[in-house]
Amino acid sequence: MDAIRLENVSKRFKGFAIENLNMQVPKGLITGFIGPNGSGKSTVIRMILDAIQPDQGDIRIFGKQNDDMATKQNIGFVYDSLHMYGDLTLKKLKSFFAPLYPTWDEELYQQYVEKFELPERKKLKKFSKGMKMKTSLLLALSHRPELIIMDEPTSGLDPIFRRELLEHLQELMVNENQTIFFSTHITQDLDKIADYIIYIYKGKLQFQKTMDDIQSNFYLLKGAPDQLDNDLRNLLIGYKESPQGFTGLINGNWTLFAGLEHEFVLEPASLEDIMYFMTRKGIGA
Amino acid sequence: MLKKDFYMTLPSYIMIIILIPVFYLFFPSTLFIYIAYFYSVIWGLAYYDQQDRVNIFLASLPVKKQQIVLARYLFSIISGAAIGIYCYGIDNIVRLFRDVDAPPLTLETLFVTFCIGVILIAFGTPFFFRFSFNAAFGAQIIAGMVLFTILTLIVRYVMLHEIYWIIDAAIFIFEHFTISIGVFALVSIIISYFLSRTLFINRDLA
Numbered sequence A: 001m002d003a004i005r006l007e008n009v010s011k012r013f014k015g016f017a018i019e020n021l022n023m024q025v026p027k028g029l030i031t032g033f034i035g036p037n038g039s040g041k042s043t044v045i046r047m048i049l050d051a052i053q054p055d056q057g058d059i060r061i062f063g064k065q066n067d068d069m070a071t072k073q074n075i076g077f078v079y080d081s082l083h084m085y086g087d088l089t090l091k092k093l094k095s096f097f098a099p100l101y102p103t104w105d106e107e108l109y110q111q112y113v114e115k116f117e118l119p120e121r122k123k124l125k126k127f128s129k130g131m132k133m134k135t136s137l138l139l140a141l142s143h144r145p146e147l148i149i150m151d152e153p154t155s156g157l158d159p160i161f162r163r164e165l166l167e168h169l170q171e172l173m174v175n176e177n178q179t180i181f182f183s184t185h186i187t188q189d190l191d192k193i194a195d196y197i198i199y200i201y202k203g204k205l206q207f208q209k210t211m212d213d214i215q216s217n218f219y220l221l222k223g224a225p226d227q228l229d230n231d232l233r234n235l236l237i238g239y240k241e242s243p244q245g246f247t248g249l250i251n252g253n254w255t256l257f258a259g260l261e262h263e264f265v266l267e268p269a270s271l272e273d274i275m276y277f278m279t280r281k282g283i284g285a
Numbered sequence B: 001m002l003k004k005d006f007y008m009t010l011p012s013y014i015m016i017i018i019l020i021p022v023f024y025l026f027f028p029s030t031l032f033i034y035i036a037y038f039y040s041v042i043w044g045l046a047y048y049d050q051q052d053r054v055n056i057f058l059a060s061l062p063v064k065k066q067q068i069v070l071a072r073y074l075f076s077i078i079s080g081a082a083i084g085i086y087c088y089g090i091d092n093i094v095r096l097f098r099d100v101d102a103p104p105l106t107l108e109t110l111f112v113t114f115c116i117g118v119i120l121i122a123f124g125t126p127f128f129f130r131f132s133f134n135a136a137f138g139a140q141i142i143a144g145m146v147l148f149t150i151l152t153l154i155v156r157y158v159m160l161h162e163i164y165w166i167i168d169a170a171i172f173i174f175e176h177f178t179i180s181i182g183v184f185a186l187v188s189i190i191i192s193y194f195l196s197r198t199l200f201i202n203r204d205l206a
Helices: A041-048 A090-100 A106-116 A129-141 A159-176 A187-193 A211-217 A230-235 A271-278 B002-023 B031-051 B054-060 B065-097 B107-130 B133-161 B164-175 B177-201
Strands: A002-013 A016-026 A030-034 A056-061 A075-078 A147-151 A179-184 A196-201 A204-210 A218-223 A238-242 A245-251 A265-268
Touching: A002 A041, A002 A147, A002 A179, A016 A041, A016 A179, A016 A196, A016 A204, A030 A041, A030 A159, A030 A187, A030 A271, A041 A056, A041 A147, A041 A179, A075 A129, A090 A106, A090 A129, A090 B002, A106 A129, A129 A147, A129 A159, A159 A179, A159 A187, A179 A187, A187 A271, A196 A211, A196 A271, A204 A211, A211 A218, A218 A271, A238 A271, A245 A271, B002 B031, B002 B065, B031 B054, B031 B065, B031 B107, B031 B133, B054 B065, B065 B107, B065 B177, B107 B133, B107 B177, B133 B164, B164 B177
Parallel strands: A030 A179, A030 A196, A075 A147, A147 A179
Antiparallel strands: A002 A016, A002 A056, A196 A204, A218 A245, A218 A265, A238 A245
């Protein structure tokens, strides 16, 4: 069973729409949800978390509707900001948050409070961005959810805490076998830890694949300017030209270039390369 | 859900607990502060909701959206009742020690004032569940003006055309004012709750 399943989900806003989105987040993996800013990642996550209502379509979490209370108790969520009253302290926030989750683990909560070095009696509005993110994470993890959903958890964080956060997520996967679904536009985060990638652009699904599939299918092709003829242009998902040569993205058909190593350079594409060239589909410059 | 609203309004509670006895030194009655408090509770909480975009967080919690709405109504009414009882107690205590010009705060006066507060909550709350804070502010002023104009026109029309069954009904209501306002407050808060619930469930919390 998938952890999350979206079927024909549509949502229209002024000047932006998500149209018939179908995607699945596999259970037990770290899934990265990528796309440039404004591609609809936060909207999709808010629909999954029941904060935005889709115009049409079906959203299931572990096979149940996403507004099912028992299902929601099994989700830990982290938004890009804490979204909680700044005048509350962590202690007060916990006092109304914890009773909502039957699986709340007070001991684990205290461990995280110590580990993240969070003051329990300081007002949340006096917390730094990193402390707020740690608070979100603390609340999300302390009830031992099966599914953790995070919207841009690493944006705005300093590199040290970003790395710590990613390491922590990996530890969770190893120790607790949780499913983690998180959006980011910092694709380097995912190169390190993701097992599965879902890529959307302008509200449309571009692909959903395992990291292994991505690494074995997407390649960067580099060559001299005069080698970029119309046939090659049609073969490339996206490309960039300069007087020194061209760089383009190919998907799956790299074997066409086997034996031509002396004419072209073929190297594995990173997620950032894929995102960059897929947003330039058929553009070239 | 009630707990978070309590935490957020705790400073204003402390302020009002101190202010009400102090006000007796300057004003003969604290009823206007009481009504102002009632209305300011929903404004204050709506302001905090908007400032910290709290509804996104709340909607993702394992609580039904109707529970979020219900908690807001219950909290406003319970806190209003508690402050009302406090006003009543203070009024009686003050009168033991000094003469006060205004008539004493009876249980009936307290009930009527409480009902006025409930009607204000019933009127104002749905705007906050539908609009942003500033838009709700504007919409309430416009709606209030429209409502006042319509009521004035109806009264003028009734008086001009001498529609006696309406005049008789109005006289009956004023003769039984306490019960009438109680029923009106109850009906309006129920309608208001269901309206807010529908608006909030269908609202996108972006």
